[in-house]
Amino acid sequence: MRDAYVMGAGQSPFGSFPEETYLTLFDEAFDSALDSVEGDFSPDMIEEAYLGTLGVGGRQLGLSGPAVTEHVGLHGIPTTRVENACAASGYAFRQAVTAVRSGMVDVALAGGYEVMTDASSDHTRWWLGVSGQTEWERTSGTTFAGVYAQMASAHMEQYDTTVEDLSRVAVKNHGNGAQNPKAHLGFECSLDDAVSAPPVADPLNLYHCCPTTDGASAVVVASEDVAKEYDDAPVRVAGTGASSGKVGLFQRESLTSIPASVRAGEDAYEAAGIGPEDLDFAEVHDCFAIAELLAYEDLGFCDRGEAGRLLREGVTDPDGELPTNTSGGLKSKGHPIGATGTGQIVEAFEQLRGEAHVQVDDPRYGLAHNVGGSGGGVTVHILEREEAA
Amino acid sequence: MRGVTAAGVYLPRFRLSTEETQEAWGTAHASGIERKAVPAADEDALTMAIAAAERALDGGPVDRGSLNLVAAATTTPPLEEGEFVPRLVRALDLPADVASSTATQHAAAGAEALGRALDADGPALVVVSDCPEGDPADSDHPLGAGAAAFVIDDDPVVAVRDIAWHSDDTPGVRFRERGEENVESLGITTYERNVVREGVTEAVSALDVDAESATGAAVHQRDGKFPYRAAGDAALSNEAVAAGTVVDRVGDAGAATVPIGLLSALSEADGSELTVAAFFGSGTAAAVAFEGGLPVTGIDTVDGGDPIDYTAYLRERGYVVEGEVTGGGAHVSIPTWRRSLDQRYRLVAGECPECGGVTFPPEGACQACHSRVEFEQFEAPRTGTVRALTVIGQGGAPPEFATLQQRDGAFAVAIIALDAEDGAVTLPAQITDTDPESVDVGDTVRATIRRIYTQEGVPRYGVKFTPDG
Numbered sequence: 001m002r003d004a005y006v007m008g009a010g011q012s013p014f015g016s017f018p019e020e021t022y023l024t025l026f027d028e029a030f031d032s033a034l035d036s037v038e039g040d041f042s043p044d045m046i047e048e049a050y051l052g053t054l055g056v057g058g059r060q061l062g063l064s065g066p067a068v069t070e071h072v073g074l075h076g077i078p079t080t081r082v083e084n085a086c087a088a089s090g091y092a093f094r095q096a097v098t099a100v101r102s103g104m105v106d107v108a109l110a111g112g113y114e115v116m117t118d119a120s121s122d123h124t125r126w127w128l129g130v131s132g133q134t135e136w137e138r139t140s141g142t143t144f145a146g147v148y149a150q151m152a153s154a155h156m157e158q159y160d161t162t163v164e165d166l167s168r169v170a171v172k173n174h175g176n177g178a179q180n181p182k183a184h185l186g187f188e189c190s191l192d193d194a195v196s197a198p199p200v201a202d203p204l205n206l207y208h209c210c211p212t213t214d215g216a217s218a219v220v221v222a223s224e225d226v227a228k229e230y231d232d233a234p235v236r237v238a239g240t241g242a243s244s245g246k247v248g249l250f251q252r253e254s255l256t257s258i259p260a261s262v263r264a265g266e267d268a269y270e271a272a273g274i275g276p277e278d279l280d281f282a283e284v285h286d287c288f289a290i291a292e293l294l295a296y297e298d299l300g301f302c303d304r305g306e307a308g309r310l311l312r313e314g315v316t317d318p319d320g321e322l323p324t325n326t327s328g329g330l331k332s333k334g335h336p337i338g339a340t341g342t343g344q345i346v347e348a349f350e351q352l353r354g355e356a357h358v359q360v361d362d363p364r365y366g367l368a369h370n371v372g373g374s375g376g377g378v379t380v381h382i383l384e385r386e387e388a389a
Numbered sequence: 390m391r392g393v394t395a396a397g398v399y400l401p402r403f404r405l406s407t408e409e410t411q412e413a414w415g416t417a418h419a420s421g422i423e424r425k426a427v428p429a430a431d432e433d434a435l436t437m438a439i440a441a442a443e444r445a446l447d448g449g450p451v452d453r454g455s456l457n458l459v460a461a462a463t464t465t466p467p468l469e470e471g472e473f474v475p476r477l478v479r480a481l482d483l484p485a486d487v488a489s490s491t492a493t494q495h496a497a498a499g500a501e502a503l504g505r506a507l508d509a510d511g512p513a514l515v516v517v518s519d520c521p522e523g524d525p526a527d528s529d530h531p532l533g534a535g536a537a538a539f540v541i542d543d544d545p546v547v548a549v550r551d552i553a554w555h556s557d558d559t560p561g562v563r564f565r566e567r568g569e570e571n572v573e574s575l576g577i578t579t580y581e582r583n584v585v586r587e588g589v590t591e592a593v594s595a596l597d598v599d600a601e602s603a604t605g606a607a608v609h610q611r612d613g614k615f616p617y618r619a620a621g622d623a624a625l626s627n628e629a630v631a632a633g634t635v636v637d638r639v640g641d642a643g644a645a646t647v648p649i650g651l652l653s654a655l656s657e658a659d660g661s662e663l664t665v666a667a668f669f670g671s672g673t674a675a676a677v678a679f680e681g682g683l684p685v686t687g688i689d690t691v692d693g694g695d696p697i698d699y700t701a702y703l704r705e706r707g708y709v710v711e712g713e714v715t716g717g718g719a720h721v722s723i724p725t726w727r728r729s730l731d732q733r734y735r736l737v738a739g740e741c742p743e744c745g746g747v748t749f750p751p752e753g754a755c756q757a758c759h760s761r762v763e764f765e766q767f768e769a770p771r772t773g774t775v776r777a778l779t780v781i782g783q784g785g786a787p788p789e790f791a792t793l794q795q796r797d798g799a800f801a802v803a804i805i806a807l808d809a810e811d812g813a814v815t816l817p818a819q820i821t822d823t824d825p826e827s828v829d830v831g832d833t834v835r836a837t838i839r840r841i842y843t844q845e846g847v848p849r850y851g852v853k854f855t856p857d858g
Contacts, residue, residue, distance in 0.1 A: 125788045130719040135729065138719055139841060139851070140817040141790045142802050143783055149779030150804055150817075157830040158536070202780035202826075237477050250815045251749075251756055255777045 004100040005227035006235040007107075007220040008037035009342070009349035010208050012258040014184045014215035014334035018118035022053065022064065023071040025387035026113045029216035029339070030072045033111075035343060036349070039230040039294060042147035043072075046220065047105040049079040050095040052088025052112035053338030056127045068113065085097060085288060087110055089217065090242075090341030090370030090379030096221040097237050097381075099109050110345075111218035112338035123213070124200070131373040133248030142201070145209055146290035147249050147374045149201035154255040155290060156203065158305065163203060167194035170207040170331055172317055177328020177359040184213045186336025208289035213334030215344040228325050232388050235352045238365065239272025239382035241265060247376035258375035259292075261298035268367070268380040269300075276300040279322055279382075280363030281351055283344040285371040286329040295369055296324075299380070326351065326358040341370035341379065352385035391507050392545030392679065394451055394546050396652050397444025398687040399518075399536045402640060402822050403427035404694035405702045410530050413699040418530040421613015425533035425640025427697060430705050431839040434463040435850065437471060438518035439480045439838045441536035446481065451540045456483055458513035460490040461504040462498035464565070464572075464643045465520050466847050467840075468485065476850065477516065480734040480838050495670030496563065496609070498644040499537075500552075503677060506541040507549055515539040519643030523571045525708050528772065531612055532572070533640020537648035547655055548853075550663075550678040553595035559584040559672040563611070568786055572643075585609060586619045588674030589667045589849045593623040598663060598678040598700045600624050605654025605664035606639035607633030607647045609674075625665060632657055635691050644670070649802040651679070653691060658682030710795045719787075726849055733851030734838060736771065738814040739764025745811035757812065769814040771836040772857055773807035776815065780825045789842040801825035805834060805854055822855040833857040 008204025031091060034043060060067055065081030082092040089112030096110035116124070129143030137147060155161045171191050177183035194207040227234040245260035246252045253259055269275055269345040276299060284295035293307035298371045302310050310316055316324035327333045329345035330340060348366040349355040368381045406424040411417040419425070428437065438461060442529055446453050447617055459474050466473045474489035492501035499517035506513035518536035523529035541590070561575040562584060574581060600606075606629040608616035613636055620630045633654035636646055651666040658664050664679045703709045731737040732750045739751025742765055746757020751764040781790075782799045793800065801820040808814040820828050821839055828834075834854035841851045 122788060125784075125791075126719070129787055132719075134719045135721055135725065137817050138787050139721055139849075140802050141786045141793070141800060141819055142779065142817065143785065143787055145785055146779045146781050146802055150777035150802070153728070153779060153830055154777040154804075199780070199782055201782070204779075217626070246756070249777075250817045255804060271776050 001101045002103065003224050004097040004221050004237045005224060006042070006237065006345065006349050007222045007227050007230060008033045009219040010036050010341050011182060011217040011339070011346045011348040013182045014213050014336055014343070017214045020115065021114040022059070022115050023068060025115065025214060025216040025224055026068045026111065026218070029218040031112060033218035033220055035086055037230060038360040041230060043074060045107045046077060046109045047075055047107055048099055049109040050082055050092040051079060052084070052092035052341060053114055054083060054085055054088060054131065055123050056114055056116045056337060057123065059115070067118060074109070084377040085372035085378045086285070086337050087341055087370045087372030088338040091377065093219060093342055093345055093381065094240055094242055094379055095228070096219070097240060098222050100223050105378040106223045108221045109218060110217065110221055110342055112340065113216035114336035114338040114344050115131065115214045116212040116336060117214050120134060128168055136250065137248050144374060145201040145204055145288065148290050149204045150249060151255055151294065152203050152290035155293065158256055159308070161308045163195055164191065165293065165311055166208050167191055168193040168287060168311040169289040169292045172311070173325045173329040176313050176318060176358045178334025180328050180333055183328040183332050185332050186209055186328070204288055204290070210287050210330040210335040213336040215334060215336035215343070217339045217346050219342045219345045231349045232296065234385055235349055236380060236384045236386050238384035239268040241267030241271065241380040244377050245375045247373060249374050252375065258294055258298055258371060258378065260375050260378040261295060261369065261371065264378040264380040265299040268382050272382040272384070274365060274382065279365050280369050281323045281326060282367040282369065283327060283329070283347050283359045284324055284369040286325055286331050287335055287371070291371065292325070294301070298315040299367070299369060323360050326356055326360065344368040344370060345381065348383045352383055390545065390548050391541060391543055392553055393683060394542045394545045394547040395445050395449035395540040396655065396683060396685045397441050397538045398649055398652050398685055398690065399440035399444060400426045400690045400694065401428040401432050401437065401534055402695055403429060403697045403705060405699070409699045409702070414526065417529050419612065419687060421637055422531050422640055423637050425531065426535050426642065426694065427702055427705055428534045429822060430707065430793055431853065433467045433840055434465045434518040434520055435467050436839050437520065437534065437536035438463070438516040441518060441538035441687070442477065442481055442514060442516050445514070445538035445540050445632050449540055451542055453481060453483055455512050456487050456514050457511040458488045458490065458509045459483060460492070460502035460513060460515045462492040462502040462644050462650060463495065463519050464493055464498060466491070466493060470482055479730050480850065482735050495668030495673055496644050497668035497673045497675055499648045500668040500675030500677065503539065504552055504675070507552065515541055517645045517648040519645040521572050521641070521643040522706070525657055527701065528571060528573055531641040533642045535639050535642040535645045535649050537645055537652050544682045547679050547681040550680050551597045552675065552677045553592050555586060555588050555591035555595065555674040557672050558589070561673060563747040577809045585669050586622055587617045588669050588672070590622040592676035593625070593665060593667050594673040596665065596676050596678045600665055601626070603629045603663040603665045605632040605658055605662070606630045606667065607650030608667045609669035610634055610636035610646050610650060611641050613637040623667065632836060638691050648692070652685045653688055654690045655679060655682050656685040704796050707796055710792060723847060736769040736814065736836060736852060737766050738769050738809065739766055740811065744754055747809050747812040747814055749814045749816055767809070769807040769809055773834060775806045775828060775830050775832045776806050777802045777804040778828060778830055793842065799825050801828045803828065803854065809858045820855065821853045828856065
């Protein structure tokens, strides 16, 4: 199987843009992705598209993928809309990589889009948590904040994790996001701010929860031959992993881990031939603060129960051993559900090209970890900057 | 000879003191009532009926599978036209071929249900449950809530010696207009008192027993004074009336007040002592004579309960909250909900015949070994342990629960493990009837059936948990 490469990646600003539509937001992301490709690249080379969205609000539930590609002038190409909740575009990227690796196409587009802030508060509340387990989890009165809060309670009970540990995720990620002009909540916050914010779903408070965000992201994936025509040091997709899990937390083997993250991570490391110690940075799915702690443990950044220590010791700070969520993460950069997975690839791509806003020193390997719902579907991708030929 | 073989009482947790009402309104129309029982926001006549019936059936002499009849009585069925007994049947796991009867429309409905059960063959369940509403400014003041359940059978512990009826037209005495929620009376005080006393006296006098010798008497009790006044004419002693009066602590629980008072008296009665119940409802009076006594699960709660203030009362009862759930987003359809009733009411889970692992709900591949198998179904125990926990504040819940939050405030949602033979049944559920902040991981909790939410006019019921002990 041949390799796949990321030729370009870009995103719209993430934020609250109620007057934009999913089409106009994707337009911006697509332009940004095309601009990022080295050399004179024509979008006519794109042969196929995979686009992720949950479809929050109901708007264009059917055929929004083709509507997007036709809107941006990718006339007639086969387009598949991918739905895996918050991991929709992580999976869309996986599909594009697979299409290129298989030899079916030489250039594929992956992306995602979501509009979340243009509906009435009543209407919006119907849509928050639609990817939770509907029959039991939702009818027990929880949305996602509640389900992640349950995981936090179990983690705190089992490992003595504290509210301060959770709050350090917000402090770190807001610190990073404040440098990112495309972040939704691009301001810094103090540990005091984060600890004392109003409760949302105890033990999680407002600063332990990501915002609802509008935005789009797009990634151009190509074969080695095409990629190297444009860039002599292109970004290679070194490893992919993905796994499913029970959609309902109550049906899973663990309350303090996301087993699908563990499986996806192991597969991605094995495919890339590296381990977590080889990573130079990571973008992990921090929809809620506890999710970032779980990611550290599930992806092998530390042992079980040690995630709080990693944060306390600054290991995942920008100047630490494994800078994590340099983009600001979902917490600060924002979480436009369908756009988040390829949004993480945008940050990884920029890091590996040395163009990130919070730049890591000369990175080689970066990891992107995208979780659907509370762990029903996960993708992990490891990207590598190749040496110039 | 037929009579009572087992009985149970359920009273909701909250109590509102008449002092609170007095302070709120500057007056209180609740003579002789010290405090009253208040149903929580997720309770109604059906959930209270289920709770009382569970207490009567649990560990009792009659197997629930052998019941021939369920006779229910309430003036406040959750739907004005709609099922009551069939939901009881599913929630209590009673046989589907049980005969059903619901008496409603008047405060003596419990006598009708008892009469029906006494006339039937074989074991019968009688449940009287009520939570009347009134105008908060006045007619609501005395109104309480509660439920009483009786298992009626041959060779009883407490024999029914006689039952007598008296029917007369008494217009304007406690009624509720079609389409209205509030009970009313015209307040023609002397007239109302006279016709009710006459009905009660006639019915008691018609009993083929020596009423004067009764040691207990549960007499129609719309306030704390009336039963003593009526008892004079009916030759019942004040001591007997005191033994059967609960309205002072429970409030006027509509059709359920006399049955709860009756069980209070029976729980104190010995061997051959006589207890009389005297019902009145909109012109129908009935008197029933009982011989003997029996233990009554839950009767101690007549003197218990947690106080609430008047504002909380208005919220819990829904007097100041209007909520209508619209559609949109994720939705559990009624047919899908119905498919899961065995899980929502009876906690039916599946055991994998290959690995012994437990799966809940029992469908799809085994949660433990992921094989596609035919599960062996079993009922999980109704007590379990909190494994994970969150407290959902205002605005943090799906819109189906917005009304509940407005009425009852923040609620706790836990993942609960119910230990089975091999592994545990785990499910997410609300913790109710407690301060959500007082619940911790590791706590022991017990299953109870509550209203989960109402959508498109249809109330949906299912399991929640309460702290155990």
